[in-house]
Amino acid sequence: MTDNDRLNERLEQAAREYHRPPATPREEMWARIAAERAARREAPRVIELRPWLRWGLAAAAVLVVGVAIGRVTAPPSSDRAANVAQATAASSDLAYRVVAAQYLSRTEALLTGFRAEARGGRPDAQFAGQARDLLLTTRLMLDSPVAKSQRMRVLLEDLEVLLAQIATLPTSGNKEDVQSITQGLEQRSVLLRLRTTVPPGTQGAL
Amino acid sequence: MDERDLIARVRAGDGAAERALYDTHVDRVYRLAYRLAGDDDLARDFTQETFIRAFERLDSFRGESALSTWLHAIATSVVLNGLRKVKRFRGREADLEAADAVPGGGGRRAAEPDLKERLHRAIDGLPEKYRMVFVMHDVEGYTHEEIGVALGVETGTSKAQLSRARAKLREALADFAGEWVS
Secondary structure, three states: OOHHHHHHHHHHHHHHOOOOOOOOOHHHHHHHHHHHHHHHHHOOOOOOOOHHHHHHHHHHHHHHHHHHHHHHHOOOOHHHHHHHHHHHHHHHHHHHHHHHHHHHHHHHHHHHHHHHHHHOOOOOOHHHHHHHHHHHHHHHHHOOHHHHOHHHHHHHHHHHHHHHHHHOHHHHOOHHHHHHHHHHHHHOOHHHHHHHHOOOOHHHHO | OOHHHHHHHHHOOOHHHHHHHHHHHHHHHHHHHHHHHOOHHHHHHHHHHHHHHHHHHHHHOOOOOOHHHHHHHHHHHHHHHHHHHHHHHOHHHHHHHHHHOOOOOHHHHHHOOOHHHHHHHHHHOOOHHHHHHHHHHHHOOOOHHHHHHHHOOOHHHHHHHHHHHHHHHHHHOHHHHHHHHO
16 A cells, blocks of 8 residues: 555545534424425415526516616507506516515525524624614515515514614623524524525525 | 335325435435534525425426435535525635635644644635535545536536545645655
8 A cells, every 4th residue: 555545545534524414403404394394385485586587587677677668768658658557567576576585695694694603602793784784674675565475574574683683782792692693593493484585596696 | 115106295295205205315415514514503404495495396306317316416506505605704704714724834733733623624625616526425425426416517527526626635734644644
């Protein structure tokens, strides 16, 4: 056996210890999956931006905007006015969906980062600033057509509470406050609901 | 029950079949998620998301590959996307860690942690796709065919990336080679 072979062998042995997983928490994960599946059966998803659909929607948005501009600039008639109203409504709905997907993706990243830092002690103050920005968007979302779905409304309301708690942490924050936020995250399966509401990769394409 | 029957029952809304499918595959999905994330919370999130997406998309499964292969394609996509979001958020922190894990550094040798830890940091520092292939093949024992399907690359690409990953690790640990083989 050459030195290189020995090195490779040692490398493989040591690599097997890399992030060695604990026993699979089967029952806990299944309970969350089953709860989320049940919630989904009761309420349809609001945002269904699959990869192929994203480009289709983007093309449709361009088309809708183009048609709307054309109709607005053409001589007016009652039919045309109705068509413009329809096109504007469709365009507006798409815009809300795009903004919602971006917002949910940013919120997911913030909450994931917060949870990780919360375990290591007191989370960085930067979370509070970002939470304040997102809190404003959350409230706008709650007043938008995106919140028409009961499921999305409940998610937004949960996010509003969590973000408000994080936003006030620098002044009132202590271990108990941080713990209360992370407990809220876990008990309401907020991250799982967020992740499965935004399709993977959506934020990159939007 | 064979796989086809199981899939048919899940598609028909049979809860027990969903659980059976989950039980069959959850260990491997969770292990992979944990190996890549290095964090129990993230690994749980990724595993849960993988199964929720898989159940929702099962109608689109055509049976051209094994169910486990299809499931792992979903899992790797979920994990990669999830880790990218976390990395983006922790950008500054990650840069500092990467700078800390620069290969070589013979002058700091006495202060270095043990070789295993050094290797683990070197694995963390691999480019994302090399790390993915290395962990799947050398750590979790996936075949290049499975990796190719899961990552949407040719088998040859998977082999080439593994080879480059190993070379980078050897390079990162070169100053320890004498100790390791002795």
